Every structure is written in structure tokens, then in C-alpha cells.
Amino acid sequence: MATATANRAELIAIANSVATEKMIDRAIVIEAMEDAIQRAARTRYGQEMDIRAKLDANTGDLRLWRVVEVVELVDDLYKQVSVKDAQKLKPGAVVGDFLVDPLPPIEFGRIQAQASKQVIFQKVRDAERERQYEEFKDRQGEIITGVVKRVEFGHIVVDLGRAEGVIRRDQQIPREVVRVNDRIRSLILKVVRENRGPQIFLSRAHPDFMKKLFAQEVPEIYDGIITIQAAARDPGSRAKIGVISRDSSIDPVGACVGMKGSRVQAVVQEMQGEKIDIIPWSPDTATFVVNALQPASVSRVVIDEEEDRIEVVVPDDQLSLAIGRRGQNVRLASQLTGKAIDILTEADASEKRQKEFVANSELFQNELDVDETLAQLLVAEGFTSLEEVAYVELDELAAIEGFDEDLAQELQSRATEALERREQANRDERIALGVSDDLTTMPYLTEAMLVTLGKAGIKTLDDLADLATDELVEKKRAEPRRRGDDAPKRAEPKGGILAQYGLSDEQGNEIIMAARAHWFADEETGDAADADADAIEGDAHAEPSQ
Numbered sequence: 001m002a003t004a005t006a007n008r009a010e011l012i013a014i015a016n017s018v019a020t021e022k023m024i025d026r027a028i029v030i031e032a033m034e035d036a037i038q039r040a041a042r043t044r045y046g047q048e049m050d051i052r053a054k055l056d057a058n059t060g061d062l063r064l065w066r067v068v069e070v071v072e073l074v075d076d077l078y079k080q081v082s083v084k085d086a087q088k089l090k091p092g093a094v095v096g097d098f099l100v101d102p103l104p105p106i107e108f109g110r111i112q113a114q115a116s117k118q119v120i121f122q123k124v125r126d127a128e129r130e131r132q133y134e135e136f137k138d139r140q141g142e143i144i145t146g147v148v149k150r151v152e153f154g155h156i157v158v159d160l161g162r163a164e165g166v167i168r169r170d171q172q173i174p175r176e177v178v179r180v181n182d183r184i185r186s187l188i189l190k191v192v193r194e195n196r197g198p199q200i201f202l203s204r205a206h207p208d209f210m211k212k213l214f215a216q217e218v219p220e221i222y223d224g225i226i227t228i229q230a231a232a233r234d235p236g237s238r239a240k241i242g243v244i245s246r247d248s249s250i251d252p253v254g255a256c257v258g259m260k261g262s263r264v265q266a267v268v269q270e271m272q273g274e275k276i277d278i279i280p281w282s283p284d285t286a287t288f289v290v291n292a293l294q295p296a297s298v299s300r301v302v303i304d305e306e307e308d309r310i311e312v313v314v315p316d317d318q319l320s321l322a323i324g325r326r327g328q329n330v331r332l333a334s335q336l337t338g339k340a341i342d343i344l345t346e347a348d349a350s351e352k353r354q355k356e357f358v359a360n361s362e363l364f365q366n367e368l369d370v371d372e373t374l375a376q377l378l379v380a381e382g383f384t385s386l387e388e389v390a391y392v393e394l395d396e397l398a399a400i401e402g403f404d405e406d407l408a409q410e411l412q413s414r415a416t417e418a419l420e421r422r423e424q425a426n427r428d429e430r431i432a433l434g435v436s437d438d439l440t441t442m443p444y445l446t447e448a449m450l451v452t453l454g455k456a457g458i459k460t461l462d463d464l465a466d467l468a469t470d471e472l473v474e475k476k477r478a479e480p481r482r483r484g485d486d487a488p489k490r491a492e493p494k495g496g497i498l499a500q501y502g503l504s505d506e507q508g509n510e511i512i513m514a515a516r517a518h519w520f521a522d523e524e525t526g527d528a529a530d531a532d533a534d535a536i537e538g539d540a541h542a543e544p545s546q
Helices: 008-022 026-045 081-090 108-138 205-215 252-257 258-269 285-292 314-322 325-337 348-369 373-378 386-391 393-400 406-434 439-443 447-455 463-465 469-473 504-542
Strands: 051-055 060-073 079-080 100-101 142-154 155-159 164-165 183-192 198-202 225-234 236-244 276-279 302-305 309-314 338-343
Touching: 026 051, 026 060, 060 081, 060 504, 079 081, 081 100, 081 252, 081 325, 108 183, 142 164, 142 205, 142 393, 205 225, 205 236, 205 258, 225 252, 225 325, 236 252, 236 285, 252 258, 252 276, 252 373, 258 276, 276 285, 285 302, 285 325, 285 406, 309 314, 309 348, 309 393, 314 325, 314 338, 325 338, 338 348, 348 373, 348 386, 348 406, 386 406, 406 439, 406 447, 439 447, 439 463, 463 504, 469 504
Parallel strands: 060 079, 164 198, 236 276, 309 338
Antiparallel strands: 051 060, 060 100, 142 155, 142 183, 155 164, 183 198, 225 236, 302 309
16 A cells, blocks of 8 residues: 555555545544554654654655654653754754754555555554434434344344444344344344444344334324334234324324235234234323223223223123233233233222221221221221321211211320320330331331331441432332233232332432431541640640740
8 A cells, every 4th residue: 555666646545545445534434544644754763753644635646754742951862852952953942942954755565565555454444333323323223224244143233335234132032033144123122332343233023023013104103293102022923003183184093004004014014923012092091091002991090190000890701801812912001001911800800999998997997996887987988097087188088978076086186096096006016026216217207117128137327328219118019910820820929018009209219318318427536636636736746845
């Protein structure tokens, strides 16, 4: 490339050819050539010298020179020159000036030519990688078509034309057969800058891949008239999407299906026969859950806001359909709605309600010392805990048929006394467990919570302060559950120590920061003590005044 025999035209031709082939700026190639020539010149004249090279991008003229600084006293013979010697080169030179000392052209031997070639290749390669990163970094979420280049350890390497991407095994459609030189479409999942070049991660299993395919096949989605609000996939098997139309005259489901199913079939074929359920999205959670469980019919939906779970009751003959093969239908519905879903039959729901009714009736009988009829009447009116009886508005309690104000007051008084007894029992158990009284000063923590902490081995402020927020209050993972004889047994997912009490992450963080407060107080006290000790030591060493 940069040999002595290469004339000016050849240098420019080489630069143009490399820039065109690698699709990078020609100025970068020229700069790489200059750098290679500079390194070769230092090898010839001395590595300590500050040698510069300039290659004219238009004419191919090459200039080589050494830069020296004018100084009073020369410390570095290679980069400095005295004022006296400098004035021989340039009359009027003063200290601080930089002089240019032209050098004759160099001849490249085999070793110098090979070294220069490596320098140019490295710089061009770095520029090419940077160009690839800049080209793809803002294209995350787009669908791109490439050619399968090779398959390594189950990962598919795709030639994207100007770069390579990889579809990892977990982002492939199961059982899909891919061969070298096959054309393949995929979603640009992530672009990561690395030293060896940008890593472009592709996916065919991500729900967004399905969304983008629908946007390509359905003009209404591309134009924004129809929106895919939610999507869930079991890659290669089944998928669900929730769609809504901004135009009331356009049916979102029909538009996505297309004439004789042409639109949805195009997406299904690209996804290797994956069945797609297209359902109307609704802002009402209960309605959306009913739609998401299609084709099963639903009798009733009960939403538990505190637990972030949904209980769905279906007819006995719809249980298997609602659950789906290996739980697929309810699992996809749960992913689509973002809620954990429990599937119950009418018989299961009736049995559960009966058990809850009996349990709550017994609670009121034992704690409020009332007869069975009165206890069942409270449960029938929707009361499920002592706190509800104790703290509800008196008028609401007295308004129950057969109640009066005196009875309502008596019930509230007994409920309050029962809560106090429970609190005392928890306090005694907390003390027996050895939980420090310091923890009682922490915000939001009740005696019942302190008992739970004590049973988990958290008994001091330091124990509590060492916890992370998720270890303390993280709720159980929202996973779909199904009931029935065919439901597999599995362990209940674990949450934070106090997950059952419904504390928020903000409250958990406040509790932990309050527990850590004494650490900072101890540090401040220690700093003050060190300062006092230093002052005393200084006084002891001070000379007595005359």
C-alpha cells in the first residue's frame, strides 16, 4: 500500500477503493495511511522523534517532517533545539516556537510495509465497527431481513449486509429448521458496543416481533388507527394479542384477520404456524380477562387489588378449555393482562365461598362472643375481619336489618377489645422471640409484623438494616394458578418476609432507612470523639506559656 514504488495516483486509488468497499469515509482511510507512514518513519529515524506525515487527498503528494521545540536548555535532543541552532533553521526563532524540519521520503522494506499494512487495516476495521454501531444503534425494535451465514452451538449468525447479527437459542422459534443461505426475518432486540465490534442481538421469539409483523401486514396498524395494546407468546405454539381501534367504524379484530384470514395467515406462516388469538382490548380489567381467556366462556370474575390477582369462575365443562393444554391458555392470558389468574369451577368457587363464610362466622363468634346467627349476619353483610367491624362508620353498622345503635356500639367495643388482646398476644410473642424494643419505633411495623420478623431471625436494628427492600416487602411473583384435579402441584412462589402485609416498596425502603439511621449517628459520634481526642492530645504537647 505505502511502498516506495507506489505513485501518487496509486495511493489515492487505494484509499478510494478501501473506503468504497468498507463503506467508510475516505478521510479515515487517508488518516490511517498517514499514521502508518508516521510509524514507519519513526522506525527509520528514531522512535523518540515527533514525526508527522501529510498525504494530500486530491493529488497524492506526501510530505514528511519532524517537529522540534525551541528551548533555552536542551533536555531532549530528539524533540528540542537550542535558540542558537533554531535561528540557523529559522531566523528570528524564539523560545517556545515549534520548528518544522523536513525529512526525505523513506523507502519501505518488507517488514515496514507489512507493519504499515497492519496499522491501516486496524484503523479501517475500527472505523468499520464504529460505522456499524452508529447505523444499528437507533434501529432497535425494527424488523430486518438477513441471510443465515452459519449456525454455531445452536446460535444463528445472520449476515445483515453491512454487519452480522446473532439469534441466540432462547430467541429462536422452537423446532424451526434453519439452513445456511436461508433468508430470515427477525427483530433487532439489542445493539451492544464491544471492543470486538458491535454485537447485534436478534429475536424471532419476542412478542414485539409479532407486533411488527402485524404492522407490516395490516395498514390500519401501521397508520395508527388500530393499536396492539398487549401481546403474549408461547413461541412456535400459540400467541394472543389485544387490539383496539381509534375509529369506531373499524373492527380491530376483523382488520387484523383480513379477508378470508389473509392478513393473519401471513403472520402465522412467518411464525412457523404459531396459532394467534386476536381479541378486543378493553380498559376494564374484568372484561379484558374474559376476552383473554377465549375460547372458554367465563361465569364470573373477582379482582383482588391488594394481591394483584384475579379469580375467574368458569362452568365445570369449560375448565379444561380455560386452562388450555399444559396451562397454556391461562398462562398467556395472565401475561396478556399482567395479572395472576386463578381458574375455578362453579363447584370450586361455591366450596371456597362456603369455607370462607364458615371461617369468618367462627371468627366473629369467638372474638366478639356473639351467637351463630349474628355472626353469619355480619358475614352476609360483607364483613370479613375484626378491623372492619371496629373501624367502620357506626351508622353503617347500625343500618343492618335487625341492628340498632346500641348493638352496633357494643359490637365495635368488643371488636376493639379483641384487637387489643391480639396486639398484646403478639407483643408477648415478640418479646419471647427476643425481638428488640428498638424495632417497635420503626415506621409502619405492627406487633404482628415484628413477630413475623422475629420468626425469620430479624431481631435487632442491625438485622433489619442489613435487608434489601425486596427481601423485606417484595410481593409474591404474580404467576397464574389453576384449580382442578389435573392441576400440577408446585411450591408457592416466595416473596419478602413481610409480603403478606401489603407494604409498598416505598414503605419498605423507609423502614430500612430508619433502621440504618443509627449507623450514621454512630459515625458522627465517632468523628466527634476523634476530634476531641486530637484536641486533648494537642493541648498535652503544647509548650507551657511563659
